[in-house]
Amino acid sequence: MAFAALLLCALVPASAEEPKALKGVALVIGQSDYEHVGKLPNPENDARAIEEMFDRLGFETDVAINRDARKLRRDLEGFVDDAEGADVAIIYYSGHGIEAGGVNFLVPVDADITALDDAGEKLVPLSSVVAELKAKVPVTIVLLDACRNDPFPPGTLLKLTPGEAGKPIGAGGLGSTRSVVALNGRAPAKGSADDSLGQVIGFAAEPGKVALDGPADGNSPYAAAILRHIDMMGGEEFGTVLRMIGEEVYLKTGGRQRPWVNESLRRLLYFGTPAEVPKGEEGEILSERRRLLVTISTLPDPQRRQIETIARDGGVPMDTLYAMLKTLGTEKPRDAAELDKLLRGQTERLKQVLAEQATLKSQDPEIVRLSRLAEQAVQEGALEAAQKIHDRPRPALANCRRPSTRPKPTSRRVVSSLPRFSATAPKPTKFPSAIRRQRRTMPRPMSRSRNGTTIKPGSTRQPRPRRSPRTVLSLATMPFWCRRSLPMK
Structure with missing residues (x-):
């Protein structure tokens, strides 16, 4: 039985104050099934996974999949109305997005080339949505995985209304939004609500750069990083989490994609009750990974x-x-x-x-x-x-062998029957020549050599120590745990 984690969103100023539980709302949008421009494999998967994550963190969530212009605009307007009275509002958008004249637009699934002649109606400008949220909610967070290539033909111009002059569309996805203004100290931003604590606009790639898609049945690099770190970093400061997300994408894409954040928060922001870190080796790897990021x-x-x-x-x-x-x-x-x-x-x-x-x-x-x-x-x-x-201690050395291409003689034992070797095994005793001559005259019990022949008492022949016929491993081909179990010389 699963219980949604309570939202613990503490807005902590420079002086230590007691954190308080706040209300958070989130709208998650995924646009994959475009009708007239290139389809995208990841946004629908991304939206469903991100919505589940915010729900676990305690947000009141809503998800919108493959929305045309009318439905997308209605979803955003309804979200702005519902956000009134909340402390934090988050919009996550995955799909096509374009930039023209310094304004970012979200692209509905029914958009075609004619939408560029009346972008104010057929596309959805982002700045107006952010401005409305800013007037109603103390903290606004927008995460945009929408920096794909321009879905429209090269050289096309965008017009807000049919009668005005066209503006060129940026070739590298979205640009830096002009709606986020850095706040100084505790002074409210000009034109914002007096109790506004700032905004965060997170882009999947740097302004003018292109974001990459992930596997068709998986998530984009940006969404995968969000899922890995926000979901598991309950109680961690939000700015630190965003830096981890950015560096995760940077490493996973081999430096080809580097997320960018434009933020104006005046206080530290925390989400969720502290999550339980995975135990054992997985937890150690994840914790060290985060410190590296x-x-x-x-x-x-x-x-x-x-x-x-x-x-x-x-x-x-x-x-x-x-x-x-x-x-x-x-x-x-x-x-x-x-x-x-x-x-x-x-x-x-x-x-x-x-x-x-x-x-x-x-x-x-x-x-x-x-x-x-x-x-x-x-x-x-x-x-x-x-x-x-x-x-860590490992099982028997025999199970760490490099597979041989030579046929195995039938007389050899199977791998599982090989004896274990110990680094602390006793070494053969070496005697000086005088003592060795004296020992030859001393009676000894009957013993057998390796080939089964009997050694008589007083014989100068010494039995050879039994040795496995399968010690054919090379130090250069064994992992560390196998090398530790070899006998010392």
């Missing part, structure tokens, strides 16, 4: 470009390189050339490790699980969590 958000652009270049040249994830850079800390070379050489050397080592892991197979379910977690931790830049997983 916050660190990346503070890095200057030149250092970002350096990491992007090295990752692209080496064919390794940027996440891991950023984690290596974070691990260096104060020991990081100040000279850019030395840092570049160091990171490129680590990149080559990382490629070798990833290639070796790809060749290892096992039938043991625990080893399969831990290997998958270790690989995930490395890919996510959670190097400390990866090392902890490597240091």
Whole structure:
């Protein structure tokens, strides 16, 4: 039985005040099934998942899927009316959006080329909706996953009314909205309600840049990042969450998409009761991942470009390189050339490790699980969590073998019957020659050699220690947990 989490949205000023429970409303819109322009695979999936997430956080939610101009305008007008009396209002929009003359427009599913001649009626301008919400709600948040390519032919012009001059449409999705004005201190913004605490406009990509789509049956990179971090970050400051979302998209897209935020909040904003962090290795990976994202958000652009270049040249994830850079800390070379050489050397080592892991197979379910977690931790830049997983006790060494292409002799034992090796196994005792000669004359009990022959007392022949015929592993092809179980020499 599921219970919706209560909304705990604390608007905390610089001086510590007691947080209070507030009312939040959310409208989630997904536009996938366009009739005259390119269809989009993700918005419908994104909208349903985002609506469920806000519902769990305690918002009063409504979802609108594939709305034409009349229905979309009616949904937004109804939401503005319903938002009166709320403390926080959120609009999430996923679909086509365009920018012309500094004004952003949401594109209904029935829009065609003729809509550009009367955009004021056939498209939905975003600025007017934000302005109306700002007058009624203390905090307004708009999240726009609408920065796709211009769905209309190149060179077309947009007219608010049929009689006015046309304006060129931006080629790279939405632009920075002019409706958000930075607030200074605690002074109310000009033209806003006296009790307004500001606004947040989050874009899936930087102004003039294009956002990417995700897999057809999944979510866009921006929606996936929102679901991963807002849903699991109850009780975390909202600005920190937005920075995590931005860096998550940046890493998952290999630097091709970087979300952008225009915000004017005058107080810290928190959502939801603290969520329960996943236990075990998954929780450690996620927690370390979030710390890495916050660190990346503070890095200057030149250092970002350096990491992007090295990752692209080496064919390794940027996440891991950023984690290596974070691990260096104060020991990081100040000279850019030395840092570049160091990171490129680590990149080559990382490629070798990833290639070796790809060749290892096992039938043991625990080893399969831990290997998958270790690989995930490395890919996510959670190097400390990866090392902890490597240091955990593992099952038998035999289950970590590289599969051989040579036919197995029928006389060999199966893998599961191989004996366990111990790093603490006793070493063979070595005696000086005088003592060894004396021992030869001492009576000894009957014993058998490896091939089953009997060794008589007083014989100078020593039985050889029993050794497994299947110790054919290579150190270079074994993960860390297998190497720890080899006998010491």
